[in-house]
Amino acid sequence: MARLVRTLSRGPLHVVIIVLALTWMLPTAGLLITSFRTPQDVAHSGWWTVFEHPFNFTRYSLENYRTVIEKKGMGQAFLNSLKISIPGTIIPVMLAAFAAYAFAWMKFPYRKTLFLIVVALLVVPLQMTFIPILTIFKQLHLGGTLPGIWLAHTGYGLPLTVYLLHNFIAGLPSELFDSASIDGASPLQAFFRLVIPLSIPAIASVIIFQFLWVWNDLLVALMYLGGTPNVAPVTLKVANLVGSRGQDWELLTAAAFVSMALPLIVFFSLQRYFVRGILAGSVKG
């Protein structure tokens, strides 16, 4: 009896939470459902009307996905996003791991000052950098090229990746390096045999955050790849579709979902690293 009263008195709490959660899901659900409906249906009725005949599968199709992937270039854009994001993640994380290791365990002049400067660069909004770099990129013919945007994402990603990896690598026990140097291991060997294997959890989080940051980025792509459609990533492609096909919701929703698929897979498969990575990455300029 007492338990029943308690459960009932908590009724409003459950209602509030569940209503809020449903509200949060509703917009995404609408997107997903619409992307499977026919253009005629989408133009004439709201997506919620599918619940009048939820199992009438003749009303759903993959046609929209075929159209956006093959005809609207989302397939190519997806590949472009991979071509941008994978090197745009590996290069900065690798360079950051090297730098973080040196900052944490090596002796050299201005070690602390340099590290402080690197971290202080977190404050700089990317907007501060666009005009001079665009000018140089133009001269070097790096504008609209993959290497150009890899370098840009590396430069922009380094302050945070160095900082995060430094926090972790500096926390490794010093006895480890003590015994390694007694055994005659060089700093480089210590790096590859000790530091990297022991830092895997930290590196995994940093990789995930940097990958998602690059994958979801619009601004940097707009700046450095904006004028070259054949290398445009999914974000740029979807943004352009919104401009050109603003009312074709069946196409826009399918295209948007193509752009979200990979981040969602990463989210559901690596949730723990993912949350840690996103939280850490949120302070990025």
Add this chain to the structure above:
Amino acid sequence: MALGIFFKRKRGYFLLRTGRLQPWLFIGPALLLLSFFLVYPSIHTTVLSFFGRPYSAGAEGFIGVENYKHFFTDRSMLTAFRNNALWVVIFTTFTVCFGLMFATLLDRVRYEKIIKAIVFIPMAISMVGASVIWKFVYAFRPAGANQVGLLNAIVVFFGGKPVGWLIERPWINNWCLIIVGIWIWTGFCMVILSAAYKNIPRELMEAARIDGASEWQVFWRIILPILKPTVAVVTTTMIVFVLKIFDIVYVMTNGNFSTEVIANRMYKEMFSFYRYGRASAIAVVLLLLIIPVMLFNIRRFREQETVR
């Protein structure tokens, strides 16, 4: 700072013995790229902000603070400024309050994890994707036609007239854009505040309840004071982020109908008008707005460190 919850351990004091050159080989590439992509451009942009257009041809040359004057007097610039202020106040208040509410309420139910995942998912997708999702929610058809946008369908269902959510200036459309931001970033605030909430000793709350405190009192007198430092950090992180807001506005309205924001204005100055001097001045102002918030954040973070 959000950074703080990442792996932080006590540092060793021991340093490796290396050759003189070796450390520089390790940090060299990183320093080089940082100088090229962040240090040098920041200086150059600051210089550019005192020059007219076109800088390279030197037609207007040095014009002093003219670009900054423009920033604070031009009408579209002032609109952008006002909207950024609106974003800072509304976006920050709601993300932090919703985050706090979810953190507190979800601790009391068994299906906490699922709800948290639902609220956090928008953080995973791009802001472009989120903008498409919401543009569809806000879709508008003239009265009489079948509404395909969820919000107008609800309005019409209750007998109202359909609203052009993204066109009605200046309050409705700006609110509608800010709601998209809130939808994305509440998950972030929730996760950080929830982590702090779980660290509050349970006995504290239990003792207060036994003494007859209501849940409301427990929240205001115990939970909130303890969470205060975390709330401050989350708040400042949100402010820094939202000062630079760009993607949502660019995709949904491109700053039309009085929804302009500072970062989008800069993009237009660059690519629509090629006024690099003005664009540079905008970037510098953005930096100047961010620095004090960041300093506050770092000080706060340090205080927390010493308390621990």
